[in-house]
Amino acid sequence: MTRLVSWPDLVEVQPSCGTxxxxxxxRAEIAHFHSDRSADLRLTAGKIRRFENDLRGSSAIRLVQDSHWVTICLECDADIDLLLTLMSVALQAHQGWPDSGNVPPARCNDQLGGRAREFR
Known part of the structure; x- marks a missing residue:
């Protein structure tokens, strides 16, 4: 979070999920940090489909069926590097989106009960 909040295209906000x-x-709420050890990142359905095989191959990534978010388990420096890389992908994915004021917020994996519904 400390590294990301310094990026020029990101600002810290209250999470829509409340946690x-x-x-x-x-353009959109893009990352939720529910604890020091995990983050939900809004990649969009298109980016998840595009990189699905790679995402499934990572032990740090949890995918939840029908979610536009991925959960990243932050257990080591490599996981943080993965988060930073995927944040760049997420920012790119959201550049073409319509203004988020016209789109209802997508529920993050924490709100979807992601741990129970995850798939690999």
Missing amino acids: GRALRSP
Whole structure:
């Protein structure tokens, strides 16, 4: 979170789910930190489909069926590097989206009960 909040396209906001801390891009709420050990990152359905095989191959990633978010387990420096890389992908994915004021917020994996519904 400390590294990401310094990025020019991100600002810290109250998470729409009400738990933890969140980051928002100019177009959408993009990351939720529900604990020091995990983050939900809003990649969009298209980016998840595009990188699904790679995401499934990572032990740090949890995918939840029908979610536009991925959960990243932050257990080591490599996981943090993965989060930073995927944040760049998420920012790119949201550049083409319509203004988030016209789109209802997508529920993060924490709200979807992601631990119970995850799939690999």
